[in-house]
Amino acid sequence: MFKDKGALLFLLVVSLVLILPPIIHQYPYPNLSDDTPRYLAGIERMIDGGSFYEDFGYQQVFRYTAPAFTGLIIKALHTDPYWTFYIFHYLALIAIAISVWFFCTKAFNKLSGYIGTVVVMLCTPSLMQFFLDGAIFNLINLLIFGLMGILALIYWLKTKRLYYAVVSMLLFFISVVYHSSTGLEIFFGVVAFLILYIIWNVLRKRILFKVMLYLAIFGVVGAILITTLCTESKMLIDLTSTGNTVIWPTSVTMFSFITQKSSILVILLASLALIYTVKQRANISSQEKLGMGILGAIGAVVTATMFLKCGNPDRSAQDLSIILAIIMSGVIGFALYNQRKRFKQKDKAIGVFILIVITLPVLIHYYGYNSAVTKIDQQAIEFVNTLEGDTYSGSTQLEDSIYGLFINKAYVNDGDYIIYRSKPMSGKTNPDHPFTEVYGNVSVEEDYIGLPVIWQRSDRDLKIVIYKGD
Numbered sequence: 001m002f003k004d005k006g007a008l009l010f011l012l013v014v015s016l017v018l019i020l021p022p023i024i025h026q027y028p029y030p031n032l033s034d035d036t037p038r039y040l041a042g043i044e045r046m047i048d049g050g051s052f053y054e055d056f057g058y059q060q061v062f063r064y065t066a067p068a069f070t071g072l073i074i075k076a077l078h079t080d081p082y083w084t085f086y087i088f089h090y091l092a093l094i095a096i097a098i099s100v101w102f103f104c105t106k107a108f109n110k111l112s113g114y115i116g117t118v119v120v121m122l123c124t125p126s127l128m129q130f131f132l133d134g135a136i137f138n139l140i141n142l143l144i145f146g147l148m149g150i151l152a153l154i155y156w157l158k159t160k161r162l163y164y165a166v167v168s169m170l171l172f173f174i175s176v177v178y179h180s181s182t183g184l185e186i187f188f189g190v191v192a193f194l195i196l197y198i199i200w201n202v203l204r205k206r207i208l209f210k211v212m213l214y215l216a217i218f219g220v221v222g223a224i225l226i227t228t229l230c231t232e233s234k235m236l237i238d239l240t241s242t243g244n245t246v247i248w249p250t251s252v253t254m255f256s257f258i259t260q261k262s263s264i265l266v267i268l269l270a271s272l273a274l275i276y277t278v279k280q281r282a283n284i285s286s287q288e289k290l291g292m293g294i295l296g297a298i299g300a301v302v303t304a305t306m307f308l309k310c311g312n313p314d315r316s317a318q319d320l321s322i323i324l325a326i327i328m329s330g331v332i333g334f335a336l337y338n339q340r341k342r343f344k345q346k347d348k349a350i351g352v353f354i355l356i357v358i359t360l361p362v363l364i365h366y367y368g369y370n371s372a373v374t375k376i377d378q379q380a381i382e383f384v385n386t387l388e389g390d391t392y393s394g395s396t397q398l399e400d401s402i403y404g405l406f407i408n409k410a411y412v413n414d415g416d417y418i419i420y421r422s423k424p425m426s427g428k429t430n431p432d433h434p435f436t437e438v439y440g441n442v443s444v445e446e447d448y449i450g451l452p453v454i455w456q457r458s459d460r461d462l463k464i465v466i467y468k469g470d
Contacts, residue, residue: 010117011097014122018097020367024367025369029086030085030086032132032371033132033133033135033372033427034134034372034427034428034429037401039071040081040082042054042071043070046068046071047071047074052064065179093131096140096143097117100121101113101114103151104330106151107150107154107288107330109334111336112332112334113333116333118359119263119329122362123265123266123358123359124261124321125263125361126262126319127139127322128362129318130318132370138182138319142319143322145171146182146183148171149171150186152167152171153168154290158286172190185298189297189299190298192300193296196297257320257321261318261320262325263325265358266325269358276335276338277335284334292330295323298323299324302319302320336351375459376458376464377421380419380464383466384466385407387416390410391411391415392410392411392412392415392416392418393411393469394419397429398420398421402426416469417466417467418451418467418468419465420443421463422463448465448467451467453465
């Protein structure tokens with residue numbers, strides 16, 4: 001896989017770029033997510049012999065298989081749950097980069113492998129936002145299990161070897177179990193592609209009956225198994241009768257999608273490359289056509305779920321932007337690869353410079369301080385841990401499950417100490433976030449007038465005050 005030393009060096013550099021922020025900032029907490037403490041609580045229950053799924057709702061078995069599986073590994077390794085889970089995030093990010101490189105190299109061409117890795121990992125705002133929001137399992141599902149399942153399907157359609165069909169089906173099924181919502185988008189997109197692929201080849205009389213039968217069996221059997229075994233599939237196609245499906249009001253517009261989820265510069269480059277690709281379509285390999293076709297079908301399914309409000313449109317928009325980034329990488333790679341003999345060293349240097357410039361908006365944000373626990377949160381936690389008393393409470397902006405990972409006191413409504421935080425700490429504590437748990441009045445300093453202040457710190461627009469309780 002890594003006989004090419006240049007490719008190995010490239011992936012090492014990308015990996016270093018991905019893991020430097022926690023090294024530079026010394027994050028005590030890996031991201032901005034309030035799901036992490038919940039996962040850790042489930043993992044600790046597993047280690048103690050209990051059930052991971054105790055408080056995870058009606059879709060627990062499928063929606064939370066990914067963190068539960070991670071918990072099994074932690075239990076088998078006998079390692080510290082918190083730090084293992086922390087390190088897992090960044091190792092997974094590196095594995096995703098390698099998977100994107102491998103897929104783009106094999107499905108498109110070698111140049112697309114380099115371009116795709118940079119565009120998907122370092123130029124697509126949605127991917128980094130997913131990571132910082134703690135959605136690492138979504139990314140693993142889409143960009144490891146999903147991409148490798150698609151690649152195996154491409155190899156099957158090209159070689160007609162049943163081995164690849166079996167591998168592809170297994171990977172798609174794993175993706176549905178590992179993180180069901182993303183896995184279902186992938187699988188139904190593949191089914192849509194296979195239907196169109198069969199129709200296209202039948203009309204052109206280019207497909208054998210035996211192969212057509214295999215394709216039909218692949219799609220039908222997979223669809224039956226997945227829709228039968230995975231309750232969340234009903235949510236995706238809006239057929240659930242449980243009454244538990246959440247229909248989110250869409251906030252995604254074309255403008256917000258282009259400016260917030262995607263890279264405008266990548267879209268401009270891909271648009272130019274697409275014009276060239278259309279003109280040179282006779283030179284597109286069958287493998288590249290299959291890769292674009294499958295990804296395009298998945299993108300169409302995700303777009304449908306986004307605009308029909310099946311599930312969370314904003315989350316679907318982030319999935320779609322990542323899928324489109326891979327497609328655009330393939331288009332740009334095709335155009336540049338076909339023109340590679342015309343490029344001089346100066347042209348290549350300009351190309352690398354442009355690629356680096358395109359990464360700057362995402363990297364500037366990624367290299368900022370991106371942890372729910374800020375420097376003054378750390379100081380507040382250290383101070384509270386030195387105080388007498390067994391309990392503490394906090395303002396609506398403070399996420400007690402995150403603070404609870406580091407504080408040696410129990411969180412109660414009326415604690416010995418009250419921690420006021422001026423800004424929301426996570427999605428659950430942000431009244432404007434779709435997953436908020438803050439309803440009604442948001443805490444303000446005036447709520448605590450009369451209580452003695454025993455500690456306070458400010459950092460830019462964030463202020464934390466600790467009061468002595470009644």
